[in-house]
Amino acid sequence: MSTKINAGPHAALSLLKRDLSLSLTRGGGPLLAVGFYLTLMAMIPLSLGSDSGTLSRVAPGLTWLCLALASLLSLERLFERDYEDGLFDILRLGPLPMEVIALLKCLAQWLGTGLMLAVLTPFVMIILGAPVDAAFISLIAAILGSLSFAIIGGIGASLSLGTRKGGVLIALLVLPFYVPPVIFGAGLMQAYLTGAPVVQALSLLTAYALFALALGPIAMGAALKSALN
Amino acid sequence: MITWLANPERFTRVFAPIRPYIGGLAAALFVWGLYLCFASPEDYQQGDTVRIMYLHVPAAWMAMMVYLIMGIASFFGLIFRHALADAAAKAAAPIGAVFTALALITGSLWGKPMWGTWWEWDGRMTSVLVLFLFYIGYIALHASIDDEVRAAKSTAILALVGLVNLPIIKFSVDWWNTLHQGTSVVRMDGPTIAPDMLWPLLVMALAFKALFVWLWLVRIDAEIITRRYRTLRARLSFQ
Numbered sequence: 001m002s003t004k005i006n007a008g009p010h011a012a013l014s015l016l017k018r019d020l021s022l023s024l025t026r027g028g029g030p031l032l033a034v035g036f037y038l039t040l041m042a043m044i045p046l047s048l049g050s051d052s053g054t055l056s057r058v059a060p061g062l063t064w065l066c067l068a069l070a071s072l073l074s075l076e077r078l079f080e081r082d083y084e085d086g087l088f089d090i091l092r093l094g095p096l097p098m099e100v101i102a103l104l105k106c107l108a109q110w111l112g113t114g115l116m117l118a119v120l121t122p123f124v125m126i127i128l129g130a131p132v133d134a135a136f137i138s139l140i141a142a143i144l145g146s147l148s149f150a151i152i153g154g155i156g157a158s159l160s161l162g163t164r165k166g167g168v169l170i171a172l173l174v175l176p177f178y179v180p181p182v183i184f185g186a187g188l189m190q191a192y193l194t195g196a197p198v199v200q201a202l203s204l205l206t207a208y209a210l211f212a213l214a215l216g217p218i219a220m221g222a223a224l225k226s227a228l229n
Numbered sequence: 230m231i232t233w234l235a236n237p238e239r240f241t242r243v244f245a246p247i248r249p250y251i252g253g254l255a256a257a258l259f260v261w262g263l264y265l266c267f268a269s270p271e272d273y274q275q276g277d278t279v280r281i282m283y284l285h286v287p288a289a290w291m292a293m294m295v296y297l298i299m300g301i302a303s304f305f306g307l308i309f310r311h312a313l314a315d316a317a318a319k320a321a322a323p324i325g326a327v328f329t330a331l332a333l334i335t336g337s338l339w340g341k342p343m344w345g346t347w348w349e350w351d352g353r354m355t356s357v358l359v360l361f362l363f364y365i366g367y368i369a370l371h372a373s374i375d376d377e378v379r380a381a382k383s384t385a386i387l388a389l390v391g392l393v394n395l396p397i398i399k400f401s402v403d404w405w406n407t408l409h410q411g412t413s414v415v416r417m418d419g420p421t422i423a424p425d426m427l428w429p430l431l432v433m434a435l436a437f438k439a440l441f442v443w444l445w446l447v448r449i450d451a452e453i454i455t456r457r458y459r460t461l462r463a464r465l466s467f468q
Binding site: 229 | 307359363365366369373374379382383386387389390391393394397398401402404405
């Protein structure tokens with residue numbers, strides 16, 4: 001009896017552990033997204049000029065753009081490998097509903113990659129010329145933003161599962177949904193830097209992350225089930 | 230009613246005779262509407278360019294309405310598994326995309342003489358642009374899944390996710406807009422519109438709606454015929 005009750009949480013925890021360790025080690029792990037993020041950062045002064053006045057003005061906004069783009073990078077492989085080698089068919093027989101499986105995979109991916117990008121965000125912003133005292137608030141904002149990116153991205157990844165055009169298609173599907181967190185995140189930084197209150201932007205950013213957490217799994221679950229049939 | 234019409238054969242039987250009349254109605258409304266457009270007085274501020282409004286505003290209304298229709302059709306397709314609802318959603322998408330593009334292009338052509346710029350990053354224009362990207366994503370997703378049933382299901386999920394998200398995106402863009410530039414842009418909904426401008430606008434809006442219904446019915450029918458053809462071909466290749 002007790003094993004039956006504990007089966008769900010236990011399966012969830014081991015799935016999360018497995019996916020997290022895979023996302024940390026497989027194919028260079030988060031290194032790919034981190035390298036992409038830093039490369040984008042280096043391209044900004046190269047394309048806009050190294051004038052520190054211009055750079056510090058655009059730093060928060062462009063950092064958010066780079067964060068959104070870097071979050072796209074690992075989505076293609078999020079469900080694909082498990083879909084191809086049939087893991088989903090096995091997981092389906094287990095105690096976890098498909099919605100929870102999808103959410104756990106997104107969370108593992110976020111812990112492995114998104115969180116790494118979020119931790120880097122204050123540094124990227126400061127290197128581009130934002131003041132150092134904005135570091136803490138930018139870290140908080142980036143954590144919330146990358147969580148939204150990971151889950152919304154999971155919807156795109158699950159929808160384009162098994163299609164021929166994987167990566168580009170995901171970007172096309174997902175980027176319009178990245179608009180609100182990018183606006184709220186970049187707006188938050190701008191409010192902070194101009195001395196305006198940040199509460200509104202921060203609560204909107206949090207609300208979007210919670211909204212994605214609540215409704216994203218339903219969409220992903222439906223998409224995965226349809227892909228498996 | 231919807232369940233009754235969900236049978237493709239019945240749908241064709243009911244709508245095929247009506248369809249030419251709807252097409253004729255659209256054509257008549259366009260003739261009347263365009264006549265009213267050119268007969269209506271010039272705006273005392275905008276001169277002749279105000280006539281762009283009679284294309285622009287109905288196109289923008291259709292852009293949103295078609296997406297709503299697509300969302301509702303997707304809902305029925307997903308929940309009640311009506312094959313015809315899938316066809317209806319698929320058929321509406323390219324029409325909606327064209328209406329949205331038309332709204333953007335006429336808006337740009339109107340913006341140049343009025344605001345002195347082809348493009349203004351105004352809240353409304355930006356959200357219509359995002360809506361256009363949505364349509365593109367929907368069409369691209371449908372095109373890249375071979376299996377028709379799966380394509381219908383995946384695009385229905387996308388359309389519903391989009392339906393939930395569009396108000397949020399609209400809100401966020403408006404929020405961004407007030408953050409960045411305030412109310413610098415002249416908005417046409419400021420003064421109440423004069424009756425001799427309202428008439429051509431309403432007739433054109435009806436013309437656009439009739440055009441949509443006609444095109445939509447033609448495309449749904451084409452979709453039904455394509456499916457029938459595919460089924461027949463599959464059956465032949467098994468023999």
